[in-house]
Amino acid sequence: MKLHIPRTTFGLAVMVSVVLTALAVLSGLVGRYFAHEELEQQLDHRITTESSLLIEEYDRGGLAALAAMVDSHHDRHENSGLGYLLVDHQGRRLAGSLQAEAPSKAGWREHLYVGNKTTGDRRAHQALTVILPAGERLVVAADRMPVEEIDAVIGWITAGMTSVMLMMGIGSAWILGLITRQRIDNISKVANAIAAGDLSRRIDRNNRAGEFDRLAETLNRMLDRNAELLTNLKQISTDIAHDLLTPLGRLQQQLELALTDCRNTQDYRHTIERAIATAVEIQQLFSSLLKISEIESLTLRKTFTPVSLTEVAKRVTDAFRPDIEENGRKLIVRLDHDLHILGERHLLSQLLVNLIENAMRHTPVGTTISVILSRAADHTILTVEDDGPGIPVADRARVIERFVRLEASRSTKGHGLGLSLVKAIATAHEAELIMEDNAPGLCIRLSFTALPIRDRKEATKV
């Protein structure tokens, strides 16, 4: 049989109080049993002592002495609940005044009913019968009244205690269930409201540090974070739509122009080439977005291997030097030897390319761009700085968001994804990205965890 365990707080609390009550009943019964046995033994002891005294008397002085002693004991102990009876072999009373039939067999009798001379009712006695050599029977009996009284008292106490316990248990279970249900209903109500579309709802909490308040706080924090992500997502969707509309509109214009203005094959060719370039631009926008999401999903970390950041920086700066110089800017490169990190070399190349292109695009002619790779304790620091106009402190956090471009005109090339990609790649490599004022200019610093020397050997082998 499958045990049915209650699933509500009320049910659980009731179950616990029923179990506790049952235990209390059990302990009452056990207590009553031992008290009962103890009292019975005391009675037995008294009876045995009396009997042996009387038998000793019989041995010493015979039946007459015994009868005399029975009568004298009877007078002495009448009020302490002891009773005596001496009968001959035919059952005729020789001495003692116990108002009962003498048992025919020797030994103990737990319930011998004895009449009371004054009140007339019959009460149970504990009795010991001894048969003398000539057939006379000596009965010593003690009133069971004290045993029964104690039994009753313990019984009543147990019953009273357990019923109070059970009532209190069920009562507090009910209150506990009520409070729990109320708090949980509160949370459910908010959850339902959110499911129905009211995203601004939050769970009320009293300022007490109870577990429900802590739960409410955690849930509220989660809801805040979700709302933030959702707003972010909405913003990004709007931005994608906006950034897609511009090149799509241009594409349409180019094609319409081809229809109306093109006079010969060469015109058509030229216009189609421009339209293809616009389409490629749209593809690049989506490709960058997908790349950022892929990097942000962090599954790429599995493919990380030791990479020489020195080699990457050298290759990238070599590639860009001619363009930087042709655009009237200066490039300074200072790379420490053999700096390795765990990463993906294409992504690291792209990270540096984006930083350099960013510096080229947003600085005036005559700017000096520096790429510095150095070691600091167990970190490898990659710094790209320029002495251009820099980024105001207020905008620094914002520029790494997707589609954020600081010029309102959006006249320069690009989609505002360059630094988002840098940030995503840095995060994938567990690198910290810091933007500082280069006074003048911008300094972007990336702090990677350097690879310990023993792993570096692997890198040189690959």
Next chain:
Amino acid sequence: MRVLVADDHEETLNFIRRGLTQAGHIVSTVDNGREALFRATEESYDAIVLDRMLPGLDGLSILKMLRAGGIRTPVLLLTAMTRIADRVEGLENGADDYLVKPFAFSELHARLNVIIRRPAVLEPETSLRVLDIELDLGKRIARRGGRRIDLQPRELLMLEVLLRNPHRVMTKTMLLERVWDFDFDPQTNIVETHISRLRAKLNADFDQDAIITVRGAGYMIRSE
């Protein structure tokens, strides 16, 4: 040459077929994985263009089975642009090259030409020579008409790539990969800049342009 093209997207299939047919190739097309594997093992092709996502049997499994069966036909793998890891996996499993969708036909054609004539085993060469241009691979020295030309390391590498592929167009993307190990396209025209520097150094005091620009496609070394 005979080319097998496997892609489940009808428009892509027609796009590739039309382009390759116009370029004078014989093209067979299949739109599912099982047929692609069957045709690739039963018939002899000079190259296979294989989409990574195919109904029936995916491109990567086909590639593994072909290579396991000892079929060495050059394979150009097409992958969707979303997955960086896919490309690595493709090359590790025996693809000769990959192309990320969406792509320009000129890129596909140029890459096919390169993989078809890529020798199975690269013989150790000490120098490369096309017309009057010579590159000493050991000493890393370039000469034109016997006269030494001073080149930067990346310019030397770019010249080496062009000299190793005479008669073949090297696209911008191919040069970015082979010279700088970039798997992405920077917004700066670094290829154009380096080609123009290399060209200027090679052409100094010579009438004939050493590097041919193929409009809309890429660059190749003048070989005739």
